[in-house]
Amino acid sequence: MTDLPPKPPEFDAAFREQLETLFVWRRDVRHFRTDPVAADLVEGLISQACLSPSVGNSQPWRFVLVEDAVRRREIRDNFVKANEAALGDYEGERAAAYAKLKLSGLDDAPTHLAVFVDKGTERGHGLGRQTMPEVLEYSGVAAVNTLWLAARAAGVGVGWVSIIDPDAVCETLAAPENWRLIAYLCIGYPAAAHRDPELQRAGWQSRGHLKDFLFRR
């Protein structure tokens, strides 16, 4: 008997519709319940993220579950400091609006996941990185996006904290020298489900239309 190659899946209209619904309802969550997400569910999300595209099949993503209470407090302080500095960049009404936004769920989210890219990885043998070396980091970003969608499909919320000093995160987490922080993620069950982005509901920034984003040459 020979091993037959696996039969390619067919995705029907009902699945495509549900997939679009997933895209529509994926949210950047900052309001979490504090009850934990099961460890095997979290690992399953990370496994799915590892199916993401990566340049040269380099798989440069490195996921770090941040479990230590002292380290988590350092990360929270890092965010608070960066957020105060960011507030200082705004004036007048924008500053008042910024001050009212909730920009991270670090206090409540039961799972903290730092996502790095290993800039020194041998995997992929450098393929595809000569003219656009930043695609290594982009591979890590694709993994974050995949994890986000898998999480939402499982009813789990993800919030991306970018208001943070990345070098200090590397120090707090004792990251190896060649690792670069891509994202610091809060993960947990959301306090509420929403169709619209929180920043749109808060009046900070609404959505554009396809004509604003699509061009032809």
Next chain:
Amino acid sequence: MTDLPPKPPEFDAAFREQLETLFVWRRDVRHFRTDPVAADLVEGLISQACLSPSVGNSQPWRFVLVEDAVRRREIRDNFVKANEAALGDYEGERAAAYAKLKLSGLDDAPTHLAVFVDKGTERGHGLGRQTMPEVLEYSGVAAVNTLWLAARAAGVGVGWVSIIDPDAVCETLAAPENWRLIAYLCIGYPAAAHRDPELQRAGWQSRGHLKDFLFRR
């Protein structure tokens, strides 16, 4: 009558299983059929990509359908030149292996889509970008990943060409000053469906295991 908020969707186990199948069978495609992908299907994929997360809801993605034959030829020449230079970086068996790889579908793919990020966008009012400004580019990458998944669900293949001089692409496409190239995508119906990455089948780079990618602190 008041407008009730939309009811949040529930994603069941069958959907989650199909979603994982989608992640498993998404491929970087370099072998395309030449028959066109319908314009409204392509626009639908781009619309779905616009549902991706973006820092501060900045929606910095700019999609350019490259339709002009002269411009497409310039892009192809750009790739050929960059690929020859890249080959020069390898020696011995690796160089021989590299030379055998098919690294773009630019000749056959009916649709060429350049994805840029507008570094000068006012949308989002700079929120979330003070300490990690690169998250603006990362938002464009998330859109590429979303488009890729939507495409695969529709039976359409996507190939990401990163072996290309990005500044020359900007010039060829007369991109506005503040735009930065994130990805140049080939889009079309794949010549064949595969479960495993092409670079794995070609013996260039195989996949690692979860233990290589998951850490705790």
